[in-house]
Amino acid sequence: MKLENGPRLHNPWGFIVVAVVSATVVIAFGLGFLLLPRYQEPRAPFSTKDAVYHALGFHIHGKAFNTMQPPPKVPTYIAWTESTIRQATIGDRKSGEFIATNCTACHGEKGLSTQPWIPSLAGLDRLVLYKQLDDFRSGTRLSGPMSAIAQSLTSQQYADVSAYFASLPGLPENRGERTPRPHSSYRNRDPVQRLIYAGDPKRGIAACASCHGPGGYRIGAPALAKQNELYLEQQLQAFALGTRANDMDMPMRTIASALTESEIRALARAYANENANGP
Amino acid sequence: MERSRILSLAHLWTAFLCFLPAVGLGFWQMLMRSPLPAPVDDPNTYYASVTAHGSIMAYVFPTFFAMGFGYAIAVSALGRPLQGEKWAWVGYALSLIGTVMALVPVAAGRASVLYTFYPPLLGSSWYYLGLALVIIGSYFWIALMLVNFRAWKRENPGKPVPLAMFAITACALLWGWTALGAVSEVLFQILPVTFGWRHTIDAGLARTLFSVTLHAIVYFWLIPAYIAYYTLMPQAAGGRLYSDTMGRITFILFLVFSIPVGLHHLFMDPEHGAGFKFVQSVLTFMVALPTLLTVFTITASLEIAGRVRGGKGLFGWIRALPWHEPMVLGVGLSLLLLGPGGFGGLINMSYAMNAMIHNTSWVTAHFHLIFGGAVVIVYFAIAYELWPRLTGRPLVSKRLADIQLWLWFWGILITTVPWHIAGLMGQPRRYAIFDYSDPVVAKTAFLVILSVIGGCIVVISVLLFFYVLVRSSFAPVAESMPPIRYALSVNPPATVPALLNGFGLWNVILLALVLIAYGYPIGQFFFLHNQDAPAYSLTRGITK
Ligand SMILES: [Cu+2]
Numbered sequence A: 001m002k003l004e005n006g007p008r009l010h011n012p013w014g015f016i017v018v019a020v021v022s023a024t025v026v027i028a029f030g031l032g033f034l035l036l037p038r039y040q041e042p043r044a045p046f047s048t049k050d051a052v053y054h055a056l057g058f059h060i061h062g063k064a065f066n067t068m069q070p071p072p073k074v075p076t077y078i079a080w081t082e083s084t085i086r087q088a089t090i091g092d093r094k095s096g097e098f099i100a101t102n103c104t105a106c107h108g109e110k111g112l113s114t115q116p117w118i119p120s121l122a123g124l125d126r127l128v129l130y131k132q133l134d135d136f137r138s139g140t141r142l143s144g145p146m147s148a149i150a151q152s153l154t155s156q157q158y159a160d161v162s163a164y165f166a167s168l169p170g171l172p173e174n175r176g177e178r179t180p181r182p183h184s185s186y187r188n189r190d191p192v193q194r195l196i197y198a199g200d201p202k203r204g205i206a207a208c209a210s211c212h213g214p215g216g217y218r219i220g221a222p223a224l225a226k227q228n229e230l231y232l233e234q235q236l237q238a239f240a241l242g243t244r245a246n247d248m249d250m251p252m253r254t255i256a257s258a259l260t261e262s263e264i265r266a267l268a269r270a271y272a273n274e275n276a277n278g279p
Numbered sequence B: 001m002e003r004s005r006i007l008s009l010a011h012l013w014t015a016f017l018c019f020l021p022a023v024g025l026g027f028w029q030m031l032m033r034s035p036l037p038a039p040v041d042d043p044n045t046y047y048a049s050v051t052a053h054g055s056i057m058a059y060v061f062p063t064f065f066a067m068g069f070g071y072a073i074a075v076s077a078l079g080r081p082l083q084g085e086k087w088a089w090v091g092y093a094l095s096l097i098g099t100v101m102a103l104v105p106v107a108a109g110r111a112s113v114l115y116t117f118y119p120p121l122l123g124s125s126w127y128y129l130g131l132a133l134v135i136i137g138s139y140f141w142i143a144l145m146l147v148n149f150r151a152w153k154r155e156n157p158g159k160p161v162p163l164a165m166f167a168i169t170a171c172a173l174l175w176g177w178t179a180l181g182a183v184s185e186v187l188f189q190i191l192p193v194t195f196g197w198r199h200t201i202d203a204g205l206a207r208t209l210f211s212v213t214l215h216a217i218v219y220f221w222l223i224p225a226y227i228a229y230y231t232l233m234p235q236a237a238g239g240r241l242y243s244d245t246m247g248r249i250t251f252i253l254f255l256v257f258s259i260p261v262g263l264h265h266l267f268m269d270p271e272h273g274a275g276f277k278f279v280q281s282v283l284t285f286m287v288a289l290p291t292l293l294t295v296f297t298i299t300a301s302l303e304i305a306g307r308v309r310g311g312k313g314l315f316g317w318i319r320a321l322p323w324h325e326p327m328v329l330g331v332g333l334s335l336l337l338l339g340p341g342g343f344g345g346l347i348n349m350s351y352a353m354n355a356m357i358h359n360t361s362w363v364t365a366h367f368h369l370i371f372g373g374a375v376v377i378v379y380f381a382i383a384y385e386l387w388p389r390l391t392g393r394p395l396v397s398k399r400l401a402d403i404q405l406w407l408w409f410w411g412i413l414i415t416t417v418p419w420h421i422a423g424l425m426g427q428p429r430r431y432a433i434f435d436y437s438d439p440v441v442a443k444t445a446f447l448v449i450l451s452v453i454g455g456c457i458v459v460i461s462v463l464l465f466f467y468v469l470v471r472s473s474f475a476p477v478a479e480s481m482p483p484i485r486y487a488l489s490v491n492p493p494a495t496v497p498a499l500l501n502g503f504g505l506w507n508v509i510l511l512a513l514v515l516i517a518y519g520y521p522i523g524q525f526f527f528l529h530n531q532d533a534p535a536y537s538l539t540r541g542i543t544k
Helices: A003-040 A048-056 A082-089 A093-102 A126-138 A144-151 A155-167 A191-197 A229-241 A251-258 A261-272 B002-033 B043-078 B085-107 B125-155 B163-194 B203-214 B216-236 B244-257 B262-266 B274-308 B313-320 B326-349 B361-391 B398-424 B445-473 B504-527
Strands: B200-202 B532-534
Touching: A003 A048, A003 B274, A003 B504, A048 B274, A082 A126, A082 A155, A093 A155, A126 A144, A126 A155, A191 A261, A229 A251, A229 A261, B002 B043, B002 B085, B002 B361, B002 B445, B043 B085, B043 B125, B043 B163, B043 B216, B043 B361, B085 B125, B125 B163, B163 B200, B163 B203, B163 B216, B163 B244, B163 B504, B200 B203, B203 B216, B203 B262, B203 B504, B216 B244, B216 B274, B216 B326, B216 B361, B244 B274, B244 B504, B262 B274, B262 B504, B274 B313, B274 B326, B274 B504, B326 B361, B326 B398, B361 B398, B361 B445, B398 B445
Parallel strands: none
Antiparallel strands: B200 B532
């Protein structure tokens, strides 16, 4: 084999290269799709067809057992899909303002509640308002007055009234800018600040700010700044006891049940007195 | 000639001037994660900083470097003026504008998504558009490399394209193909959401598209270093390249095998079945091949040089090598770091062992060892080699350059070895802050502090690098400056098989492999798994 003979060698070499690459691919597929999956699982060996299915990522386990399953317990019937988000954000502010006349008695003029156990709604995110209303309707969040009210409204009206309250000035919007905020790490000596900005991994508590702001923003997490202190405290207690259980993926039930009584009180106070830039 | 030198210099200066602040940010990040006090001390700033650091180190710095080095090679290896120089400046301008566009929102805290984007995390549109522009600018370079490659072949029918040009063209082609993964992720998954047209992202599909880029991008960084291994180092050592053919095969193997393997970054992801993960794991072992070929060829070339210089005995040739030449020293140290780096890589790409190190600091340590250790150290050596040729002014001090390379070598080792170990102890990656009062975390404290010390050495080394470059730029112009010379091989080929002198068939094989390896893993999202997840925008304004 003399390489110098260039062009004449082109064809055999091209053929050899293609053959070697193809052989590698065929062997890889044979191992990955036929041989390994057949013997890997405890219930192995599978049939060839099941092995290929398994390798493609289809679940073939447990298909044989057609046992009755209890109905799943759902925290909420809202999922943040494209269509839900569209539904929740197409509300009309004007009709919302009209619907909101039913709310002022409790939630205050212009959505700013004066009763400490009732939340302010002004400035809350549309998605938050929409989801909470739907949860009150479906009973995944329990509240005497709110369930009745939510059941009397349609989902279009949820969207309308959400658009209205979201547009009012009130709870400061968490814009989520991640601008520098010195001393928000574990080195902060103030335990409440530490919980809000750094959390406490030893107890599995994520930083409140990573979802509620300032700085972080998670879909569906209500703004807490300037909310009524007593309301915040009650909600945290409800999450801790499990009497409020409508948080999807249960971040709040997990976190709140790890907090102590005094931490809950201190956190509620810190957020209630917070300005737009955080406590 | 003169104008193309300015072109190369502009690219290289831009590359290094972006590199400098990115190193500073990296050092601050190490402080943040350590038990030592750090200024500012804020996790949000940490993620903004990591995003800037990663975006510069992964996209901006190596892209500008490869472009500048590529133009220098096209002119000096082909011995003809650069065709289409005007377009090169257009590409440069686009990439530069893109860099600014991407970094401003990051600095404003509106795009802390890290350089790998991590959808459904969502940052400002400007960030993604900026990075896309950096890549679009580099496509001008890719086109120019191909144009000049072709033009030379037309003028020199039947002659082998000089190895350096052959390799940089392979690098350009590789980048051209592989960048399409990240670009399509940005265009079809992320931007429609940042523009408000959609609210959800198919996170599985987006991650899979990104994985098309994520492995091969490393070879885009690496190939310029390998070009120095093959063509500059043997010359600087006063010897010859052991085999030109081996070089061509190496670069071809990189081109063909480094894309259809990216699924090894998704071994722990649930959206793919085990079958294709295994297939791509096997293909990944094929990319280890060109590196093994290289280690062999380059060691052989070093031995040739050592023996030419009178080295005797089994190891005597090592002592006989001119280690005071920055190029020889840089490549030697790079080879040393490539050893543990490559070994770590073998662990990462092994389907089963990957589970052990997934999402731990081991991975970050690994890519800092490979990129910082094996690649960037050669970028420095290349800069020392090119600067005198581009500026016409001699290097102020080879001794300082050597000290700089040694500092870098030790700095990277001291940084990354404890970092690997901390990863094995379970230290997670992408964490801004650690609670060292936790006894489990406290066990890593000593290792992390060691890493910080390594980081200090790295910073000193980079400052020294700039000192040498800047001083040299003001040195008096030398009366005569020899042009860049590329190493001859032991048996310089008069002709080479057409297969080893062009990329036609290789492009076809590459595309066929990508289709086989990625066709189903990407295609499945369109008819099977819908994994739409709500975008998690970092600033509420984005999806409002
Ligand atoms: Cu990889």
